[in-house]
Every structure is written in structure tokens, then in C-alpha cells.
Amino acid sequence: MNDIAVTNDIALTEFVAATAAKFDMPGISVGIWVDGREIIANHGVTSTENPVPVTEHTIFSIGSTSKTFTATALMRLVAEGKVDLAAPVRTYVPELRLLDEEHAAAITVQQVLNHTAGLEWNIINNTGEGEDGLAAFVASLAELPLIGKPGERASYSQAGFNLLGRVIENVTGQPFEQVIVETVLEPVGLHESFYFQGDIMTRRFSAGHERQADGTLEVCRSWKGTRANNPGGGLGTTVSDLLRWGRFHLGDGRTESGETLLPAALLHRMQQPTVTLRASALADAFGLCWMLRDVDGVRTVGHGGSVFGQFTEFQLVPERNFAIAIVSNASPDGVPANQAILRWALEHYLGVVDRDPEPLPFDADRVAELLGGYEIDAMTATFLVEDGNLFLECKVKPEIRAAxxxxxxxxxxxxxxxxxxxxxxxxxxxxxxxxxxxFLSRNDRGEIIGLDLAGRLFTRSA
Incomplete structure (x- = not known):
């Protein structure tokens, strides 16, 4: 695999360029593994302020796609008998405190891995860049809202994956980032992947952009979250490394040198459904971290990410030995740009067509029942009607924006x-x-009490 040829595809290059123009993306990098070869297409620049051409070796901040690295490191500890997925998290993080003592004692490692631990999305705080950052973050979980009993339902939780980072630290006795480097990045040969900005700033890297009210793009001054968010979303990497990462997860758990990083049974177990999701664009089911979807009769395995104006789409099609990595650098249209490229690639290379379902005609009675506000810790979501049409308005809470x-x-x-x-x-x-x-959640009396959006439960406002 070290001698894999990198090729170009004129159709892919042209489609990426057209998509970048349509969505006004400063830069996009796309890598595809298909038919035993890598195909690369790059377009645009790393930053509108310091325009350097994007290549497959440009480092992007990949947000939640980082979770796949955390989960793989954790599964290595499972393989070594140091972590039991069925064990309570407190077995490894005895200091864990939550709002409900029974809840804190009950949640298992697997429930955190597949987002069924009943934890709210996250706590927005800054616990510093020192080696005690994760420990301090876990201490703050005593304030985290709980959205259901352990195992009751899936709700995507960044806080949960940061908690898993603390599991890794306590079990190994080493800082989280050091464990990932030594047990995952170095063995797989990922030499363009880093957690610390000091390691990134001397290399070619992308800046995120945020579209302003007047339509112009402005460079984001933040590049990644705090150190405590590294397990759930702190890695910077390249399309080249993501393709190598994809080939590893399409394989049997061995690295290019032949070393068994993870037994094949555990690697494949990560890609098996553990909990189904309802009406979610994220997935049909969660595996152990991985998001699983059936697209046109073919199973896909993936995990996207977003952070400070940078967006990642990372998908595998195991039965076709196919992987695709897409990174772009402007908000909010990095999401539809990446999705357009993903759908085009699946159809162009695999003949797999991904279509959205058609909505029903407007129903005034159904609409009236759901109107109003819903919230998580950082955001509100409001259903409203304008000119006979239904809309969903999502806003960052004023106190979060002000802070x-x-x-x-x-x-x-x-x-x-x-x-x-x-x-x-x-x-x-x-x-x-x-x-x-x-989808909307109801209580035993049939009343709407919650809104599921992007895999997270927004509870209905009083």
C-alpha cells in the first residue's frame, strides 16, 4: 500500500470545481479509494487572506470525524483486556459525577460509544490547554443535563466522547493525545495528523470561513476547540491521511507493516449496528462510534465533522472496498457542497443513488400541534409558519453567543x-x-415533548 498510485479523474475534478463555484467554497479537497487506486481532486485555496493552493496534504480541522480515532484507540484497550465495553464507565473514571447518582453509576462504556448514555450534547466551557484539561472537563459533567435513562434512546453527545478520552487517560496513565499518537496514528502511518496547533502551524493548513450577513466570507479566528474537546473533535488531518485511515478500516485490522493493530473481529464489530436511529440524516443506526446507513441497498459506514467553518465527510462502503474523504472550508455551505460531492461520487463510481424522501402536503392540524420552541444547552429550535409554509428556525442561545x-x-x-x-x-x-x-417525540399522553435534530434531542420549551 505504500506504492499506491495516485490518479486524477477529469470528471471528478470538473464536478468538484463546479460545486466549489456553486457554493462559493474557498477550498475543497477530495480523495477516493476505488478499484485499488486513489483518485484525488483539489480546488481553491486554504484561506482568502493567505491564499495557498489546497492539496491532498493540506491539514483541515475535521471536528467530529476525530471520534473514529478515539473509538479505535479505545477498542485497542478492549482487545488488550484493559477495558470492558459492558462495564460501567465509573470502573475507569470513578470520579464521574452527574446530576443523577444512579445514572452516573449505570452508564456503560458501550452506551457512551453508541450515544445511548442519556447525556446531553455538551457543556460549553474552557478547562485550559494543560494536561489536566480533560480531568477538569469531566468534573464539570456534574452540571450536564440528562436527556433520558441509560440505554433508553440515542442522542449524539460530544461530552460523552470527551468522557471516553478520560477513560483512555485513566486506563493508560498517559495524556489522551500521546495515547492516540502511539497506538493509532504512528502504527497506521498517519504522519499528517495532529492535535496541537503548534504542530500544525508550520505546515500547510486550511482556515475556516464564515459567511457574513452581507454574503461575504470572513476567515474564522478560531481553528479548533479546547483541549478537553480533542477526543470528540480536535484532530487536524489531511485527505491523504483520511484515505489511509479509510483503507485501514476497510481491512482486517492489520497495518501496512503486517502488525495487528486491532483484531479483525473487533474492527468489524465497530461497524455493526448497536442501536437504530429514526428519521435521521446522520444514519440509520450507530455502530460503535460509526454511523451506518443503507443507501440504495448498499451499507455505508462513516462519520462527518464540522468546526469553525471547516467540514468533513468521511464514508466507507465496505462491500465495495470504497472510501471517500471530502473536506471544505466555509460555513454554512460546506455541508451541502460536501453532500453533493459524496452523492455524485457514490453514483459515478458505484452506481449507488442517494435520494431524499418527498414530503407530504401541508397539513394545518399536524403543523399546529408542533409549533413552538425546543432547546438544548447551546441552541434553540423553533417551528413557525409564514405565508402558509412551515419553517424551522435554529439559533445559538444569546447567553452562549455573549460568552x-x-x-x-x-x-x-x-x-x-x-x-x-x-x-x-x-x-x-x-x-x-x-x-x-x-422526528418528534411524544410522552405517554401523546403530547409532543421533544424534537430530534441532527441526532440530538431538543426538549420542548416550557
Missing amino acids: APESEIPQDHPPFPVGLLPDDEYIITAGSFQGQRG
């Missing part, structure tokens, strides 16, 4: 048009999150 530098908080989007689907499900029909699906 952080403006450059660190994305601009709020205009309200998204929404169509209803059968069985309390909905789909966003236009805008930067077109195709995003979700």
Missing part, C-alpha cells in the same frame, strides 16, 4: 423550510441543511 468571541460562534441561519413526513417525521427541504431529517 464567547463572535468569531467562535457561527452566524444563525435564516429559517429552514420544512416538509412533514409520515409518523411524526420531517425533512428540511432547502438551504444549507437540505435533506436533514428528524
Whole structure:
């Protein structure tokens, strides 16, 4: 695999360029592994302020795609008998405290890995860049809202994966980042992947961009989150390394040198469904970290990411030995740009077609029942009607925006048009999150009490 030829595909190059123009992306890098070869297409620049050409060796901040590295390191500890997926998290993090003592004692390692631990999305705080950052973050989880009993439902949690980083630290006695480097990055040969900005700033890297109210793009002054968010979203890497990472997870757990990094059974177990998801654009099911979708009869395995104006789409099709990595550097349209390239590639190279479901006609009675506000710790989501059409308005809470530098908080989007689907499900029909699906939760009396959006439970406001 060290001698893999990198080739170009004129059709891919042209489609990436057209997509960048359509969505006004400063830079995009795409890598595809298909038919035993790598195909690369790059377009644009790393930054509008310091325009350096994007290549497959440009480092992007990949946000939540980082979770796949954390999960793999954890599974190595499982293989070594140092972690039991069925064990309570407190077996390895005895200092864990949550709002409910029984909840804290009950959640298992696997429930955190597959987002069924009943933890809210995250706590927005800064516990510093020292080696005690994760420990301090875990101490702050005593304030984290809980959204359900352990194992009751899936709800995507950044805080949960940062907690897993502390599991890794306590079990190994080493800082999280050192463990990932020594047990994952170096063995797999990922030499363009880093957690610390000091390691990144001397290399070619992308800056994120945020579209302003007047339509112009402004460079984001923040590049990644705090150190405590490294397990859930702190890695910087390249398309070249992501393709190597994809080939590893398409394989049998051995590295290019023949070393068994992870037994094949555990590697493949990560890609098996553990909990199904309803009406989610993220996935049909969660594996152990991985998001699993059936697209046109073919199973895909992947994990996207976003942070400070940079967006990643990373997908595998194991039965076809196919991998694709897409990174782009402007918000909010990095999401639809990446999705357009992903869908084109699946159809162009595999003949796999990914389509959104058609919404039902407007139903005034159904709409009236769901109108109003929903919230998580950092955001509100409001269903409203304008001119006979249903919209979903998502906003960062004012207190969160006020507490952080403006450059660190994305601009709020205009309200998204929404169509209803059968069985309390909905789909966003236009805008930067077109195709995003979700559903409404009801209590035993049939009353709507929550909104599932992007895999997270927003509870209905009082």
C-alpha cells in the first residue's frame, strides 16, 4: 500500500470545481479509494487572506470525524483486556459525577460509544490547554443535563466522547493525545495528523470561513476547540491521511507493516449496528462510534465533522472496498457542497443513488400541534409558519453567543423550510441543511415533548 498510485479523474475534478463555484467554497479537497487506486481532486485555496493552493496534504480541522480515532484507540484497550465495553464507565473514571447518582453509576462504556448514555450534547466551557484539561472537563459533567435513562434512546453527545478520552487517560496513565499518537496514528502511518496547533502551524493548513450577513466570507479566528474537546473533535488531518485511515478500516485490522493493530473481529464489530436511529440524516443506526446507513441497498459506514467553518465527510462502503474523504472550508455551505460531492461520487463510481424522501402536503392540524420552541444547552429550535409554509428556525442561545468571541460562534441561519413526513417525521427541504431529517417525540399522553435534530434531542420549551 505504500506504492499506491495516485490518479486524477477529469470528471471528478470538473464536478468538484463546479460545486466549489456553486457554493462559493474557498477550498475543497477530495480523495477516493476505488478499484485499488486513489483518485484525488483539489480546488481553491486554504484561506482568502493567505491564499495557498489546497492539496491532498493540506491539514483541515475535521471536528467530529476525530471520534473514529478515539473509538479505535479505545477498542485497542478492549482487545488488550484493559477495558470492558459492558462495564460501567465509573470502573475507569470513578470520579464521574452527574446530576443523577444512579445514572452516573449505570452508564456503560458501550452506551457512551453508541450515544445511548442519556447525556446531553455538551457543556460549553474552557478547562485550559494543560494536561489536566480533560480531568477538569469531566468534573464539570456534574452540571450536564440528562436527556433520558441509560440505554433508553440515542442522542449524539460530544461530552460523552470527551468522557471516553478520560477513560483512555485513566486506563493508560498517559495524556489522551500521546495515547492516540502511539497506538493509532504512528502504527497506521498517519504522519499528517495532529492535535496541537503548534504542530500544525508550520505546515500547510486550511482556515475556516464564515459567511457574513452581507454574503461575504470572513476567515474564522478560531481553528479548533479546547483541549478537553480533542477526543470528540480536535484532530487536524489531511485527505491523504483520511484515505489511509479509510483503507485501514476497510481491512482486517492489520497495518501496512503486517502488525495487528486491532483484531479483525473487533474492527468489524465497530461497524455493526448497536442501536437504530429514526428519521435521521446522520444514519440509520450507530455502530460503535460509526454511523451506518443503507443507501440504495448498499451499507455505508462513516462519520462527518464540522468546526469553525471547516467540514468533513468521511464514508466507507465496505462491500465495495470504497472510501471517500471530502473536506471544505466555509460555513454554512460546506455541508451541502460536501453532500453533493459524496452523492455524485457514490453514483459515478458505484452506481449507488442517494435520494431524499418527498414530503407530504401541508397539513394545518399536524403543523399546529408542533409549533413552538425546543432547546438544548447551546441552541434553540423553533417551528413557525409564514405565508402558509412551515419553517424551522435554529439559533445559538444569546447567553452562549455573549460568552464567547463572535468569531467562535457561527452566524444563525435564516429559517429552514420544512416538509412533514409520515409518523411524526420531517425533512428540511432547502438551504444549507437540505435533506436533514428528524422526528418528534411524544410522552405517554401523546403530547409532543421533544424534537430530534441532527441526532440530538431538543426538549420542548416550557
